[in-house]
Each structure stands twice: as structure tokens, then as C-alpha cells.
Amino acid sequence: MSRRSGKPQSQTRARARAFALDPRLAIGVVLVVASVAGVVAIVATSDDSTEVYAAASSLTPGDRVMSSDLVIRSVKLNEATDQYIARGELPAEGFIATRPIEAGELVPTSSLGSHDGLSLTSVVVSPQGGLAATVATGASVDVWASAEAEEVGYGAPAVIISGAIVVRLVEDDSLVSSAQGSAIELLVPRSRVARLLEAMANGDVLSVIPANLPAEG
Incomplete structure (x- = not known):
């Protein structure tokens, strides 16, 4: 009886030792770990987002x-x-x-x-003579003014605001549109607002001219 009961136990211990020392298992684990690490490294190096x-x-x-x-x-x-x-x-x-x-x-x-650097504000103006096709939302424009002068009608025009930004065109808004041209909302430096309002109050002829034109393709 003792011999029969001891044989299964010895076989179990032998299989356990064989399992623990099987080099194929160790090699398999190493290969799996290396494969995972390789995939992670490839993804990390290829993702340059x-x-x-x-x-x-x-x-x-x-x-x-x-x-x-x-x-x-x-x-x-x-x-x-x-x-x-x-x-x-x-x-x-x-x-x-x-x-x-x-x-x-x-x-x-x-x-x-x-x-602090920009200190911009928006002002709606009504330029005379219409607008160029390139004067659209986001465009950079210069505002020219020509004051009324005795005997000669109007004096030579001069730039009163340089590099204003077009916020929007308000062509159909009767409250801000003039009979001479469409109204346009501009983003201008606060330091130039007084000069612009003065020109508007004096009835100067205002023109909005593109500050730069896109390069020809």
C-alpha cells in the first residue's frame, strides 16, 4: 500500500520540477515581452503628433x-x-x-x-466709391480721408488709419449704410479712433483701400 501511494506523489513532484525548469517556457515569455516592447517602441517613435x-x-x-x-x-x-x-x-x-x-x-x-499691445476697438464707417473685391472679412485695409477745402472742393487724401482689420461688411443695413457707399465694420487702434470720428463728423470723404494684395498664382 505504501509503495502504491508514494508513486503518484513522486510523479507529481517530477512534473512540477520539469514545468518549473522547462527552458521553452522561459524563452516563450521572453519573446512575448520583447514583442510587446517592440510594438510600444514603434508606436512611440512613429507617433509625432x-x-x-x-x-x-x-x-x-x-x-x-x-x-x-x-x-x-x-x-x-x-x-x-x-x-x-x-x-x-x-x-x-x-x-x-x-x-x-x-x-x-x-x-x-x-x-x-x-x-495691452493691440488695444483695438470696432468702428462702423461708410466709405465712398465702393469697396474693392479683396476687401472682405479679415482683410487688412488703410482708411484714407479727404477733407473739404475752399475753392478746390476737397484736399489731397491722406491715410488716417493704417492696417485696420475688416470685421464684417454691412451692405444691407440701412441704419449704418450711406447713400454713397456700403458700411463696413473695422477693427482699429484706440489711439486712432478720435481721428477717425473727427473725419466722419467733418464730412470728410472716406475711402477704404486694401493694405496688401494677395500674390498672383
């Missing part, structure tokens, strides 16, 4: 933009990384948009303006 900010909704020039107005997008920018605002680079006080940004559009660094 950058987290940048995008507009949660449409933004217009002059809007004060905070982090709550933006969302994070992970995109591949390659050499263009410096042209957009990366996650963590947003000023704590936000920024002033200097150009239109559509909903979902990545926020370019060129659209950032500081609250």
Missing part, C-alpha cells in the same frame, strides 16, 4: 479668447509646429483674435494679439 489648440466656435477679430473657447486637437504638423499654438503655450490671460478663425480651425500664432 502635436497637441495644439483649435477654435471651439467661430471667432472674429477683436474677440477675447480664453482657454474655454478652445479645444485640443492632436495633429501632425511636421515643420509647421511653430506656426500654431501648442498645448500649454496659451497665455493665462487669453488673447485678442486679430483675424477670423472658423470653428474647428487650428489657432495660428499669427492670430494672437495681447490686450
Whole structure:
């Protein structure tokens, strides 16, 4: 009886030792670990995406933009990384948009303006003589004024605001449109508002001219 009962136990111990010392198991574990590590390394090196900010909704020039107005997008920018605002680079006080940004559009660094540096405000003016086709929302324009002069009608025009930003065209708004031309809302430096209002009050002839033209393709 004792011999029969001892044989199964010895066989069990032998199998346990064989299982514990089986080199094939160790090699298999090493291969699995190496495979997983290799896949992780490949994914890490191939994923060169950058987290940048995008507009949660449409933004217009002059809007004060905070982090709550933006969302994070992970995109591949390659050499263009410096042209957009990366996650963590947003000023704590936000920024002033200097150009239109559509909903979902990545926020370019060129659209950032500081609250102290820009000090912009919007003014609606009614230029005479119509507007060029390139004068659209977001365009940079110069405002020219020609004051009424004795005997000669109007004096030579001069630039009173340089580099104003077009916020919108209000061609059909009868409250702000004039009989001579369509009204246009401009984003102008506060330091030039008084000069613009003076020209408007004096009845000067105002013209809005594109500050720059797109390059020909």
C-alpha cells in the first residue's frame, strides 16, 4: 500500500520540477515581452503628433479668447509646429483674435494679439466709391480721408488709419449704410479712433483701400 501511494506523489513532484525548469517556457515569455516592447517602441517613435489648440466656435477679430473657447486637437504638423499654438503655450490671460478663425480651425500664432499691445476697438464707417473685391472679412485695409477745402472742393487724401482689420461688411443695413457707399465694420487702434470720428463728423470723404494684395498664382 505504501509503495502504491508514494508513486503518484513522486510523479507529481517530477512534473512540477520539469514545468518549473522547462527552458521553452522561459524563452516563450521572453519573446512575448520583447514583442510587446517592440510594438510600444514603434508606436512611440512613429507617433509625432502635436497637441495644439483649435477654435471651439467661430471667432472674429477683436474677440477675447480664453482657454474655454478652445479645444485640443492632436495633429501632425511636421515643420509647421511653430506656426500654431501648442498645448500649454496659451497665455493665462487669453488673447485678442486679430483675424477670423472658423470653428474647428487650428489657432495660428499669427492670430494672437495681447490686450495691452493691440488695444483695438470696432468702428462702423461708410466709405465712398465702393469697396474693392479683396476687401472682405479679415482683410487688412488703410482708411484714407479727404477733407473739404475752399475753392478746390476737397484736399489731397491722406491715410488716417493704417492696417485696420475688416470685421464684417454691412451692405444691407440701412441704419449704418450711406447713400454713397456700403458700411463696413473695422477693427482699429484706440489711439486712432478720435481721428477717425473727427473725419466722419467733418464730412470728410472716406475711402477704404486694401493694405496688401494677395500674390498672383
